[in-house]
Amino acid sequence: MLHLLYKFKGKRLVKMSNGETKTDVILIGAGIMSATLGTLLKELVPEWEITVFEKLSKAGEESSNEWNNAGTGHAALCELNYTNERPDGSVDISKAIKVNEQFQVSMQFWSHLVNSKLIANPQDFIRQLPHMSLVHGEENVTFLKKRFEALSNNPLFQGMEFSDNTEKLMEWIPLVMQNRTSKEPIAATKIDTGTDVNFGALTNMLFEHLESKDVVMNYNRSVNDIKRTSDGSWKLKVRNSVTGNVEHHTAKFVFIGGGGGSIHLLQKSGIPEGRRIGGFPVSGIFMVCNNPDVVAQHHAKVYGKAKVGAPPMSVPHLDTRFIDNKKTLLFGPFAGFSPRFLKNGSMFDLITSVKPDNLVTMLAAGAKNMSLTKYLIQQVLLSKEKRMEELREFIPNAKSEDWDLIVAGQRVQVIKDTEEGGKGTLQFGTEVVSAVDGSIAALLGASPGASTAVHVMLEVLTKCFPEHINEWEPKIKQMIPSYGLSLMDNPKLLQNIHTSTAETLRLSEKEPVFC
Incomplete structure (x- = not known):
């Protein structure tokens, strides 16, 4: 068995003589999805060893962060x-x-x-x-x-x-x-x-629990490459962004939950299921109220209707939020465009995601979504006063001095060929892509995302561990009576x-x- 190939001491795995570290499960990205999957696995098979890699210095700082999503x-x-x-x-x-x-x-x-x-x-x-x-x-x-x-x-x-x-x-x-x-x-x-729901807070709670169960958390680690080994395992090349050192880690199962960054790693895995898939990044801006007297007058999440040509994630809403035990009021999101796949990503993310196998798919998506492109350009060019005019459709007497702009998270909509939509169809939703043998899975897409994290991660378990699912079912029903x-x-x-x-x-x- 895999866990007999190495020793586990405290919260650190002992490296093998060739410098590699072996574990049962590797989770890439310390967001709500990895936190949920890790927690489910620790409940179902507590003896499995889990290692997490996160490129930032702490958990829940990208799409799961409370300022980067709608919190609905x-x-x-x-x-x-x-x-x-x-x-x-x-x-x-x-x-x-x-x-x-x-x-x-x-x-x-x-x-x-x-x-x-x-x-x-x-x-x-x-x-x-x-x-x-x-x-x-x-x-x-x-x-x-x-x-x-x-x-x-x-x-x-x-x-x-x-x-x-x-x-x-x-x-x-x-x-x-x-x-x-x-x-x-x-x-x-x-x-x-x-x-x-404050998904940033929930993400950190779950990882604190996982650390108490000897899950190894590795921050400031970027996964640069992922390759299949001769025995069917996955070998990751990981760079420590603080020291610059390169590490090698191997696992039988890998989950890629790195937000928009999942696309690049899915492509590097080389699995057929990841071919002809691309991504279209959409950024967002919220307006946050800085006047507590105004905040106190509203207690609801109020959703309006999206404008013609707007992506579903840009439905305007006036939201009461609870962040750090403080009542806050946000309005938005205003869509924008950035070629980054992550808020802390690279300006080259979009261009480097275009590969020979998805080039036609990406070009077809561009041709079919000219209205979306026009909409995003218009949104990028909006002044604060123009944004205030949209806010006043919700709050007629809104004052510009009461509202500040904050940049929200990046969302990457999946682009793929479908029977219904044909070449280059833009997908609005959350999607799991997994290898036929279940050894690797990647999460792509956006809304409803975090809110349905448990359902989506149960889907990962069903797809990737079919030999265990009957054994796990009684415990799953104990945790989720409606399963x-x-x-x-x-x-x-x-x-x-x-x-x-x-x-x-x-x-x-x-x-x-x-x-």
């Missing part, structure tokens, strides 16, 4: 892009159901971790917060009402309310409704069981899970007053 517990409660209107006028809620069920899996796993005392103080990473959708114009109001009727009849969305009454909306969102002079029809839906079941089809189980997770995660407790 993506449960499709407010995101209009998860519900599409069919040609016959009806609303398709199938994607909303899928996303909601996946988020419920995360909630159950987090509750298990709290109940097992593996992590503490759930309010440090999750809080209950109303989720709302807000639209303007007669056509959009009609759509929102039909969406509400379709969702509210489903047990997953029980408790959702709809209103086009300005007095009721004033109760729900006073900051948004104050001084609103437009006579244009306006409507909103609200559901009180939404959440705000293998549809909550929509089991309303009693759904109600029990809602009640238990809310209690364990302390979501029903009265919020403290923040300043």
Whole structure:
């Protein structure tokens, strides 16, 4: 067995005589995905040795960082892009159901971790917060009402309310409704069981737990190359960015969870499944309110409707956030373009990701997405005052001096050939690419991302460890009672899970007053 090839002392692996270090599992990237996969594996097979490599000096600093993402517990409660209107006028809620069920899996796993005392103080990473959708114009109001009727009849969305009454909306969102002079029809839906999730805080909690279980954390380490060895293992060439030293590490299983940087490593692995895949980076900018009096007037996540040509990740929203135990108000995101695949990446990331096998795919994507390119150029050229004008669609009396700009994280949308979309189809979602033998897997894509981390990592386990999944199933069901079941089809189980997770995660407790 692999773990007999080396000795483990404390939290350090002893190197073999040839300078290589061997381990069972290597996780590349110290974000929420690697943290979740590592935690699942330590629960299922605690004897497996796990090593983590992160290019930055600490965990959760890229896409998982609380300032680099929307922090929404993506449960499709407010995101209009998860519900599409069919040609016959009806609303398709199938994607909303899928996303909601996946988020419920995360909630159950987090509750298990709290109940097992593996992590503490759930309010440090999750809080209950109303989720709302807000639209303007007669056509959009009609759509929102039909969406509400379709969702509210489903047990997953029980408790959702709809209103086009300005007095009721004033109760729900006073900051948004104050001084609103437009006579244009306006409507909103609200559901009180939404959440705000600080994925940066959660990521650090999980890695602190993993370190206590002898998982070896290696920071300031960039994985420069990854190759298959003659015995089927994977050999990584790793550079220490502090000392400049090059290290070699080998494992039977490798997970590439390095955000946008995953594409380059997937390409270097040489697996056929990684061919003809490219990535399109989209950056983001949020506006953050620096006036506590304004922040105190809003308590919800309010999502609007994306502009024509905008990517789904650019849906405008006015969000209450809890960061470092402080109530904060953000608006955005405004899309932008940078060739970097990571916020701390290289300006050459995009160009070096173009290979002979994906060149045609990338060119086709460029030709098919000219409207997106035009939109991104327009967004990049926006002045702060132009951004304020968009904010005033949500807050009519917003003052420029109350808001600052912050650069959010990079998102890399997957580009690949599909049967439905043909050559160079831009994918908006989260995708796992794995070798046929399950020895390596990479996570690509963006939203809903972190919110569905547990579901996605269970998918990795199923794809990569099929010989173990039956053995692991009882433990998985202990951690996630709905595993293998549809909550929509089991309303009693759904109600029990809602009640238990809310209690364990302390979501029903009265919020403290923040300043």
